[in-house]
Amino acid sequence: MKALITGCGIAGPAMAMALREAGIEAEIFEAYGKGAEGVGAFLNLASNGLDALRVLGAHRTVMAAGIPTPRMVMWSGTGKRLGEVANGLALDDGTVSHTILRSDLYRVVRDEAVARGITISYGKRLVTFEETGDRVVAGFEDGTWAEGDVLICAEGVHSRTRALLDPRGPRPRYSGLYGFGGITKVPGLPGEPGTYHMIFGKKAFFGYTVAASGETWWFANLPRRLGDEPADWRPALVEAFAGDHNATADLLRTADLGSGLPVYDLPPLAGWHRGRVVLIGDAAHATSPSAGQGASLAVEDAVVLARCLRDEPGHQQAFARYEAERRGRAERVVAYSRRISNSKAPGPVGRVFRDLVMPAFLRRAADQKSLGWLYRHHVTL
Ligand SMILES: Cc1cc2nc3c(=O)[nH]c(=O)nc-3n(C[C@H](O)[C@H](O)[C@H](O)COP(=O)(O)OP(=O)(O)OC[C@H]3O[C@@H](n4cnc5c(N)ncnc54)[C@H](O)[C@@H]3O)c2cc1C
Known part of the structure; x- marks a missing residue:
């Protein structure tokens, strides 16, 4: 065969x-x-x-x-x-x-x-x-x-x-979420290697883990209408996390965001x-x-x-x-x-x-x- x-x-x-x-x-x-x-x-x-x-x-x-x-x-x-x-x-x-x-x-x-x-x-x-x-x-x-x-x-x-x-x-079937993710070297996000931190934010979801190298491997899920894709996602992402009690929005102000993908x-x-x-x-x-x-x-x-x-x-x-x-x-x-x-x-x-x-x-x-x-x-x- x-x-x-x-x-x-x-x-x-x-x-x-x-x-x-x-x-x-x-x-x-x-x-x-x-x-x-x-x-x-x-x-x-x-x-x-x-x-x-x-x-x-x-x-x-x-x-x-x-x-x-x-x-x-x-x-x-x-x-x-x-x-x-x-x-x-x-x-x-x-x-x-x-x-x-x-x-x-x-x-x-x-x-x-x-x-x-x-x-x-x-x-x-x-x-x-x-x-x-x-x-x-x-x-x-x-x-x-x-x-x-x-x-x-x-x-x-x-x-x-x-x-x-x-x-x-x-x-x-579109899930209602756009996905983002990347690897960045930022101090400020607390965490130890081996653990994912999953944050159910007020407007969006953020997950990350800190590698032994000190890099932060992060991803974000942003609720959004399908096809509503701005040329620059940064303002929308920073705004979505700005009201949360953590340093997520700060990371997103500088991180390489890659391209947002509908999930x-x-x-x-x-x-x-x-x-x-x-x-x-x-x-x-x-x-x-x-x-x-x-x-x-x-x-x-x-x-x-x-x-x-x-x-x-x-x-x-x-x-x-x-x-x-x-x-x-x-x-x-x-x-x-x-x-x-x-x-x-x-x-x-x-x-x-x-x-x-x-x-x-x-x-x-x-x-x-x-x-x-x-x-x-x-x-x-
Ligand atoms: C943002 C995001 C995060 C994810 N996170 C996770 C995770 O944490 N854990 C997890 O397990 N899964 C995750 N997934 C899902 C995971 O990526 C998929 O389940 C997995 O890739 C499925 O493998 P696959 O080989 O079936 O399809 P794919 O990996 O999509 O591969 C399909 C391949 O087929 C090729 N192809 C397409 N059409 C044709 C054609 N007509 N002829 C020939 N070739 C073709 C494509 O080019 C591609 O190479 C995530 C997905 C996304 C989008």
Whole structure:
């Protein structure tokens, strides 16, 4: 069997490596040129995602490129400490969630795939596909084609293949938030390495962790109408945090803000596969970043789909089993993350209510058992 994989973000290379472990040939086709490493400054790779990478023997290189971040402390914009929860649960070998630059994560998984003999072709944006009897043919924007037994779409939230599979299916759903983030060296934000500080401000949300190097890795979520994008975001961001009792606004006065990006998730799809084509990662179940799980789910998908393709008698059965194993979990995470995103942009009454109930909620969440479904999920190949 030969698998065509479209997309070389996180799901694509993980899929190719998992297939190789399962004895199935795979080739990756990426729309952009090498070095276009995706959007967003950094991300949280949760312990369950590292566990899935461990199945592929790729967790060590990823962890070496990141910083351990096992704890989260929550604050209100008024400066009240709301509580503390684990950011992931330590694996049996002590592995904890890591924070990693997005460009480093993409580079590491891509290089790892190449080192295992996987071919990646760049500048290959899928624009169409066709099933011809027992094969599937992918057509790219540059006029070239590729043929295989199955087409695995790892194209992310704005997937073209998903739209072709089900033109009337759900579209990505705007969360109401624009995301910003960066790394800056500022004194003034208190914190110790390993801990995220999450601030539910009066008008917007701010999170950061202080690295051992002294740099502040920060991100902000600003409630905003979709498309309302000023040429300069700084005044809007500084204003949103100016009323909070912390030094966030000061950081935003000087930090490199990068570009503000609208945050999306994906409502549940009617199905994740049709014929010889199947969706994985964000293309199947994009989640808003609030739960810090999108990348981890993508790697879990890859491991499970490779096992199903190896063990089931045909691709139809394999896709059906993969979807049956993965859909409930993925949709639960999307819904969970959406709830957190909504709590980042409440009205004034909602805000008071949130700050009142959150300590009790966090006390419950601090009980490790309640986080087990999220972080102790283990996939096998
Ligand atoms: C601001 C922000 C913060 C986030 N923070 C976190 C976090 O803390 N933790 C976490 O786990 N997740 C986080 N996420 C989510 C995470 O980035 C995604 O879940 C993850 O990247 C999904 O991987 P993927 O491979 O499915 O898709 P992507 O990483 O989006 O990769 C898709 C790839 O497909 C390529 N492609 C697209 N269309 C085509 C086509 N037609 N043909 C060929 N190639 C194509 C793209 O160029 C891209 O390289 C965040 C996302 C954002 C936007």
